Amino acid sequence: MDDVFGILPSWMFTAIVAVIVLLIIGIIFARLYRRASAEQAFVRTGLGGQKVVMSGGAIVMPIFHEIIPINMNTLKLEVSRATVDSLITKDxxxxxxxVAFFVRVKPSVE
Structure with missing residues (x-):
């Protein structure tokens, strides 16, 4: 068998290089993969068009894509009209x- 650098057999060197390459690819994939949660979805725009992600995830490349977070929780909007700003009736x-309004984004891909 041929020895690489006189130390390792060539098949072992090839296996070590393959493991290192797979490890690097896994780290890059883990860094680029963004997950949506139940409370927050996102819209990915840029290369490849627009994609709405409500459950699961998508690969987001910072140079080619932009993500826009969407809050999926119910929000309470309170409107108060008192003293100087109070309402005047017909009489x-x-x-x-x-008044309290509860607003929520409908979970839809549109």
């Missing part, structure tokens, strides 16, 4: 109002 009465 000219001043009314203090506090």
């Amino acid at each position: 000219r009465m001043r009314v203090d109002v506090v």
